[in-house]
Structures are given as structure tokens and as C-alpha cells.
Amino acid sequence: MIGDVAQQVGLSLRTVRYYEEMGLVNPSSRTQGGFRLYSEDDVRRLYILKGMKPAGMTLEEIRELMNLLDRTESLSDPSDVAGLLAGLREYEARTEEAIDRLERHLVEVRKLRDRIRKRMSACEAWLLETVEQPG
Amino acid sequence: MIGDVAQQVGLSLRTVRYYEEMGLVNPSSRTQGGFRLYSEDDVRRLYILKGMKPAGMTLEEIRELMNLLDRTESLSDPSDVAGLLAGLREYEARTEEAIDRLERHLVEVRKLRDRIRKRMSACEAWLLETVEQPG
DNA sequence: AGGACTGTAACGGCGCGTAATAGTCG
DNA sequence: ACGACTATTACGCGCCGTTACAGTCC
Numbered sequence: 444m445i446g447d448v449a450q451q452v453g454l455s456l457r458t459v460r461y462y463e464e465m466g467l468v469n470p471s472s473r474t475q476g477g478f479r480l481y482s483e484d485d486v487r488r489l490y491i492l493k494g495m496k497p498a499g500m501t502l503e504e505i506r507e508l509m510n511l512l513d514r515t516e517s518l519s520d521p522s523d524v525a526g527l528l529a530g531l532r533e534y535e536a537r538t539e540e541a542i543d544r545l546e547r548h549l550v551e552v553r554k555l556r557d558r559i560r561k562r563m564s565a566c567e568a569w570l571l572e573t574v575e576q577p578g
Numbered sequence: 579m580i581g582d583v584a585q586q587v588g589l590s591l592r593t594v595r596y597y598e599e600m601g602l603v604n605p606s607s608r609t610q611g612g613f614r615l616y617s618e619d620d621v622r623r624l625y626i627l628k629g630m631k632p633a634g635m636t637l638e639e640i641r642e643l644m645n646l647l648d649r650t651e652s653l654s655d656p657s658d659v660a661g662l663l664a665g666l667r668e669y670e671a672r673t674e675e676a677i678d679r680l681e682r683h684l685v686e687v688r689k690l691r692d693r694i695r696k697r698m699s700a701c702e703a704w705l706l707e708t709v710e711q712p713g
Numbered sequence: 714a715g716g717a718c719t720g721t722a723a724c725g726g727c728g729c730g731t732a733a734t735a736g737t738c739g
Numbered sequence: 740a741c742g743a744c745t746a747t748t749a750c751g752c753g754c755c756g757t758t759a760c761a762g763t764c765c
Contacts, residue, residue, distance in 0.1 A: 444718080444719080445718090445719070446717095446718065446719080455755080455756080456719085457754095457755060457756065457757080458754080458755065458756095460720095460721095461754070461755060465754095474719095474763080474764080475763090476719085476720085476762075476763045476764070477719080477720060477721095477762085477763080478718085478719055478720080478763070478764080479719085479720090493686075494686040494687075494689060494690055495686075495690055497682075497683035497684075497686050497687050498686075498687045498690060501753070501754095502753080502754075503753095508694075511697075512693070512694075512697055515697045515700060515701055518701065518704045518708075521705060521708055521709065524701050524704060524705055525705075527701060528698060528701050528702065528705075531694055531697060531698045531701070532698065534694055535691060535694045535695060535698065538687060538690055538691040538694060539691060541687050542684065542687050542688060542691065545680055545683055545684045545687060546684070547632075548632035548680055549632075549677065549680045549681070549684070551628075551629040551630075551632050551633075552629075552632050552633045552673060552676050552677050552680060553677060554629060555629055555630055555633060555673055556670060556673040556674060556677065558647070559643075559647075559666055559669055559670045559673060560670060562646075562647055562650045562666060563663060563666045563667065563670065565650060566650055566653065566659050566662060566663050566666070567663065569653045569659060570656060570659055570660075570663075573653075573656055574656065579738095579744080579745085580744090580745070580746095581743095581744065581745080590729080590730080591745085592728090592729060592730065592731085593728080593729065593730095595746090595747095596728070596729060600728095609737080609738080609745095610737090611736070611737045611738070611745085611746090612736080612737080612745080612746060612747095613737070613738075613744085613745055613746080614745085614746090636727070636728090637727080637728075638727095
């Protein structure tokens, strides 16, 4: 059932259905009436997907990366594997960039928090000063 | 000139104009022909704006927060200041949530990077094994 | 049988990217 | 007068949120 799965993974129903529409995760079966049924593997896929989003990739890119990772499960032709490695290297680089971005963002948001706090302190000081003492 | 400013701050022309459209930053003057001219303060505002985005706020919220911060510059009425403080407290909380989110995202993306690396290692090992030894 | 859940289809919206066309600057 | 820059207008897009209406489950 999509509701249980969505809640467990932490995605909205709409999002889970949209990911399916984009070819990212298909429920491995359906009830007679058409309700989506998800296997353990499907749920794992959703978790992995959710973990990829913060890397700032489009769903297209996520789909490609998932494909690459899937293809590493059953290796057969050496020339295929070479291309596969090239693809993975590309995404490794993108992922490292994402890490750098996130770290920079953390710095920015911490600065913002400090700025807000300083303003709050200033306001509180002003209140005390104004209420206790003659203007 | 918008081009210089955008480049310096690290935003696209479109973005700077859009922020203006949303009431976030107005160029303090224009040339006779209509070209936007930015003062030092305008540029500072753009930097602050850019630093607020990673907190995941909408431009509406950013506008409100900027307004609150602006109003702390000239305090006069104690009852206003109380409301101001309440607003700031709200945004401080949101900002802390953003910090937590970013930290969780960092964990996820690092996991992803490690997953990719492991797959790459597995592929490389398979290549060596397959090329050097009989299948 | 009824209430909670699910299905599909469709529109809406933020934060810009991306032309297209025309005007401005040094 | 020329090339680089800018202004305005408008359409498009990714990633869903949000109805709306009907069907399904137990």
C-alpha cells in the first residue's frame, strides 16, 4: 500500500507516484483493484532515491545514476564495465560538489542564525534600557 | 550596472531582476536610459539575500525576515519591538531547522558518495579479475 | 454499508532559464 | 557607429501540492 510506504520512507503520495511516472520506482505488483503493492526492494529503492535528492540532481540524473548502480550488480562485458566506471566517476564528482555546496550553505545559514540572534539581543537590550530608564 | 553586481554577488541577471520584482532589492537609482544602478547597500542586501536562500525559505519569507531585520535598525515603540522580537524568534527557529536539515543532507550525500565509490571499486576488481585470469 | 484509503487526470505555483525584441551606453 | 550591455515581456520547465471525482478495501 502506497500510504504505508510513503509514510515509512517520508515522502508524499504524490511524490511516490511521480517518481513512478518518471521511471524511478515501479511497485512490483498491484492488487486486483489496481492498488500499488511495494516489495522490500521497492522500499529500499525509495530510501536510496530520497537520499539522492539532497545532492541536487534532477530526477533524470537520479534515474541514470540508479541505472548505473543497478548495472554494477551483474557484470559481464568488460567494455560495458569501462563505460559504467566512467559514468560512476562522473557522478562521484557531482556528489563531491554537492558536499561542498552543502558545507558552504551550512556556513551561510549559521551566519544568518547568528545575525538574527544579535538583532534579538539588541532589541532586548533596547527594551530594558527604554522601560527602566527615562527616555 | 546589473551585470557587474550580479557577477560580483554570484547571481544571474534574471535572478537579480526577479528579486526586485518580488520587492526584495530595488536598485537605488537608474541611468537616464533606465539602466539599474546599485549602491553599496544594495549590493550588501543581495549578499545577505543570497545567504538566506540555503535556509530553504520562500522569497516571501525572506522578504518578511529582511523587513524584520530592517526594522531593528530604528527602534522607537516598545510594543512594536515586542512583536518584532516574536517574529525574529520564529525565524531563528526556522533557521535552526534548516541547519539540522542541511546536516542530515550532508550525511545522506556522503553515504551516496561512499556507495558510488564502493561500486567503482567492485567494478575495478572485477575488471582485473576478468582480464588477468581465465573466466 | 461506510469510512479510510487509493486510482487517474488536471490545474497551479515557485524560482528562475531562455528567447525575442528593442533600447542604451562609451 | 559599433559592439557590449541592458530593459521588458512572455513562455517553459522541474517537482511536486492540491483539488476533483471515482473506484477499492475490509
